[in-house]
Amino acid sequence: MKLSDLGEDRLLARLLPRLPLSKSVLAGAGDDCAVVRSPGENKLILLKTDCVVEGVHFRRSDAAAAVGWKAMMRPLSDFAAMSGLPQFALVTLIAPGRTSVRKIDNFYRGLQRAAARFDVSIVGGETSGTHGPITISVSVIGFVEKDRWVSRRGGKADDDLFVTGRLGGSIRGKHLRFVPRIEEARWLTEKFSVHAMMDLSDGLGTDLPRLAKASNVGFKIDIQSLPLASGAKIDNAISDGEDFELLLAISPRERKRLEKTWRKKFPRLPLTRIGQLFPQSAVNASPARTNPKLKSGFVHFK
C-alpha cells in the first residue's frame, strides 16, 4: 500500500495515539492544535525544531526506524544542551505519494521509540506530499527549572572545557542510534554549577568557536587529548559533526570533584577535559586559534 492510498487523516492516526500519553496532554490528534498544561511559573519553556532530509541527513537505504529515531533525537539533544526536560513533540512528515505505508510506519516506529525513551508525548503532526526527498521535521517543547537553565553564553576565562563520550566518525552508524545526553546533563546541573553547555552537532571545530564567541572568550584545546571514537582520527573528531555529545565549561575548582563523581555515576561514558577558556586577548596569537582545522565542521549547503 502506498501513502497516496491512505490519505492524510489515516496517515496521521498511525503516528498519533488516540489517547493522550501523559496527564499534561488535554487534546492531541484530531483537533486543530494540541492542548497541554502549562508547567507553572517557576519553570521556563524550551522550544526547539530540527529536521532530517533524505540525501542530506540520511540515505535512502538507511533503515526507516533508525531515521525516525534520529529525527526525534536531534532536537532532544538540544534539550540536553540546556539541561532541559523535553515533554511534547510535533512531527511533520513530507514524502512522495509513492512511498510505501510500511516505510512510513517504520519512520513512525523509530520516532515513537525515541520519544518514549525520554517520556516525550507526540501530540501533533502534519503530513504533506512532495516531488522531492523524504523530510521529517520535529519540534519539541519542554521545560527547565529557572535556576538550572544553561546557555552557551556563560563561559568564563579559566573555565575547564569537558566533552562527554568519544568524537568523530558518527556517520559510520552512531548518527542513527545515538542517545541524547539528557540524563547526564540533568545530573550535571543538579550537582554542579555548569557555566556554559551545548551539544556537538556540527563538529567540535564549528561548535566550540560558537560557544566561545557567545561567551565572549577565547579557547585553547589540547588536540592530543581529544577522546576519539573507535576508528576516528583527530581530524574526524574536529570536523565530522553529528557527535551529539555535550561540550561544557565549568570552573577549574570543580574539576576534581566532577571527574571523581562522574566516574562513579557514569562508569561507561568518558568525560574528558579537552582544554580551557581564556580571555580573548590571550588567544589571538595562539596556534590553536589559527589552526585551520578548528574553523570547519559539517556544512549543510554544498
Add this chain to the structure above:
Amino acid sequence: MKLSDLGEDRLLARLLPRLPLSKSVLAGAGDDCAVVRSPGENKLILLKTDCVVEGVHFRRSDAAAAVGWKAMMRPLSDFAAMSGLPQFALVTLIAPGRTSVRKIDNFYRGLQRAAARFDVSIVGGETSGTHGPITISVSVIGFVEKDRWVSRRGGKADDDLFVTGRLGGSIRGKHLRFVPRIEEARWLTEKFSVHAMMDLSDGLGTDLPRLAKASNVGFKIDIQSLPLASGAKIDNAISDGEDFELLLAISPRERKRLEKTWRKKFPRLPLTRIGQLFPQSAVNASPARTNPKLKSGFVHFK
C-alpha cells in the same frame, strides 16, 4: 549570492532578530533551544505545526514574501480555530544550495510580517539543504485561557452551523494573503459559548464531516446558503480547500444575538448560517449525508 555561499549561521541570523522580541523571550537565536516564560497555571499551552511545499502548497513562480506569509498564517489559523493566542514560532527552511539569498530574504520577510501581524515572536529555526523542492515548516506555541478553549468535539444536536467569510476559489490568490480569524475567534469566545469550532483548511466537504464526527453528531447543510467567494461556484465552496475561514457550532438560542452583534463588530466580514447539527440517527438517510460533494475536499497525496 546563493544560499550555499552564506552558511547556516548567517542564514538563520537573517531570520532571527538578535534581540528577543517580547519580554517573554529569554533566549532565541544562537542558543540550543529558545527559552520563554511559562504563561502560568491558569492558561493552557497550544501547539501546532504546519508546512508549505513547493509544487504542493505554492508554485515556484509565486512571490516569495507571499509564500512566507502563507507558511506562517497556516498554523496561526489553527490557533483561531481553538480561540488561542499564538506567541512564539519556530521556522524550518529547507532549500537547495543554488537558491538565491534574495529569495530566502523574501521568504523571511513574509514570515516576519505575518508573525508581527499577531505579535508572534520568531524564536528559533533551522535550515537544511535539499535536492528537492523548497519547504517551509512552521511550529507555533501559544496559549488559551482554560475556560475559553474550543475544540471540534463539543458540537451538540440542534446547534446552528456558521461560517465566516466566503468560500471557494482560494487558489486564485486568497491562499497567499489570507488573515487568520484570530480576532474574530477571540471575540466569539469572549461573548458567546461556542460549542465547537475549526478552521476550514481542506474544504467544507472534508472539514465539516470531521467536526461532526468528533462531536458524535450528524449534520445537514443548505447548499444554497453557502457564502460564495467572487467567481466561485457551490462545488468550489465545498471542495476547494484553503479557505481558512472559521466553521462553528453554537446553540440556536444564541443565533439572533450573534447575528446582530457580529454585524456591528465585523461589518465587512459576513457570518453565514449554513446548516445545523443533528443526532446521528436523523441524518443517516438524508440527501446531504449522501451528497458525494460533501465527501471530498483537498487531498495532499495525488
